[in-house]
Amino acid sequence: MATETAYEQTLASLAEGDSPVLQSVLAINLDSFERSGLDESTYVLVRLAALVAMDAAPMSYAIHLAAAGEAGVTLEQTQGLLIAIAPLVGSARVVSAAGKILRAFGTAADTAGV
Secondary structure (H helix, E strand, O other): OOOOOHHHHHHHHHHOOOOHHHHHHHHHHHHHHHHHOOOHHHHHHHHHHHHHHHOOOHHHHHHHHHHHHHOOOOHHHHHHHHHHHHHHHOHHHHHHHHHHHHHHHHHHHHHHOO
């Protein structure tokens, strides 16, 4: 059985959301929200659109979908967002995002014991 190096453990912790780096990123995001002047649901939708454009990892969607739920963003609004940005980012990015969003929901459901 191979043992993980400190580097691999740090990367695993970061990927799982357990890291001082992630805490710093979250603090930066809070400051960004306050400075944006946007209402909470618009802010989250804009950030979700940026994740789609970047072809972000499923964990990024999981974090932002939790914030979206807290902001009252509905599934219909999220679907509308994907439809609205598809002509700009392309269908491949939207389909990729849809799959990652479903995985993020699955991970959240597993974690919650649903």
